[in-house]
């Protein structure tokens with residue numbers, strides 16, 4: 001109990017006595033801490049208030065009194081009572097699918113208090129016909145995770161700083177909550193210079209069958225990063241070469257790649273802006289400009305259906321016989337977010353086509 005705040009201790013004692021029972025206690029018999037009673041814009045109920053107005057009780061009779069907006073020391077009792085009641089429920093926002101999102105910034109720190117508030121909240125949401133519940137528990141409050149799991153919550157996803165749990169309330173309806181993100185997104189850079197040399201790397205960590213292979217620089221894009229800027233960043237990080245993004249030449253979709261997740265791999269054509277190679281020693285063993293013909297002749301590339309095809313596509317692009325996808329920034333009114341739409345030729349606007357863009 002030493003880490004329990006006074007307000008939480010109050011809730012704990014009420015929980016122990018029973019929810020409605022504790023509400024029926026007269027003011028004089030209930031210890032109300034200033035923090036427990038504090039709400040936005042109103043002062044805390046002080047102990048002298050409870051002494052002075054000991055005849056008023058929580059529950060139905062008090063609710064009737066509160067409805068008539070009884071005032072103590074000039075402050076509306078109605079507001080105070082609803083504030084006390086609300087404190088026994090978790091703070092949550094409605095979502096657009098008839099569910100609720102718990103405000104993780106206002107979680108109690110004590111697991112016993114949390115148990116009580118979570119149970120009360122679930123009953124309340126069930127009564128109101130709410131559907132999905134999203135509960136984000138920060139790593140600093142990881143002791144609340146077993147409580148939520150015991151109450152029927154399931155893991156949805158986790159990040160470094162939190163775990164997200166969900167609960168589907170309607171028993172008669174199938175769970176409609178979307179699953180966790182299903183894909184990782186990778187990029188590869190095809191960078192060609194004016195001597196028909198392609199920028200290649202040897203990875204420090206790779207399978208034994210790939211040892212010594214010269215390959216395109218590849219990597220994963222970061223959260224909220226664009227494909228076009230992720231490709232430019234990866235090439236810069238691994239090789240030190242600055243580039244301009246030209247087109248997405250092709251993309252590969254593969255499954256069960258990393259911990260059962262699928263993989264989207266975007267192969268991007270980039271135009272070199274610098275040529276000096278400075279490798280990232282942490283990830284890369286070596287990097288160089290390699291004649292395209294030599295690159296293609298490597299047994300691992302020649303024998304690999306995907307890379308063989310990728311090179312054929314790139315060569316077709318060099319001859320202007322193929323056109324990749326270039327990003328166009330726009331804001332959709334559906335979600336109001338700036339986004340990138342990747343496409344190639346627009347027949348009635350040839351200037352919009354990137355198929356004529358040169359590579360070096």
Ligand SMILES: NC(=O)C1=CN([C@@H]2O[C@H](COP(=O)(O)OP(=O)(O)OC[C@H]3O[C@@H](n4cnc5c(N)ncnc54)[C@H](O)[C@@H]3O)[C@@H](O)[C@H]2O)C=CC1
Nearest residue numbers: 184185186187188205215218219220263264265266282283
């Ligand atoms: N590397 C390749 O030869 C190929 C890559 N791709 C695609 O390229 C994209 C990126 O893949 P890769 O570059 O292979 O990524 P990767 O698996 O090499 O990971 C990128 C970097 O993350 C770090 N990393 C990843 N997992 C780690 C772990 N368990 N422990 C410590 N460090 C770790 C390493 O620094 C690594 O260099 C993916 O979409 C993939 O499908 C596609 C075909 C071939």
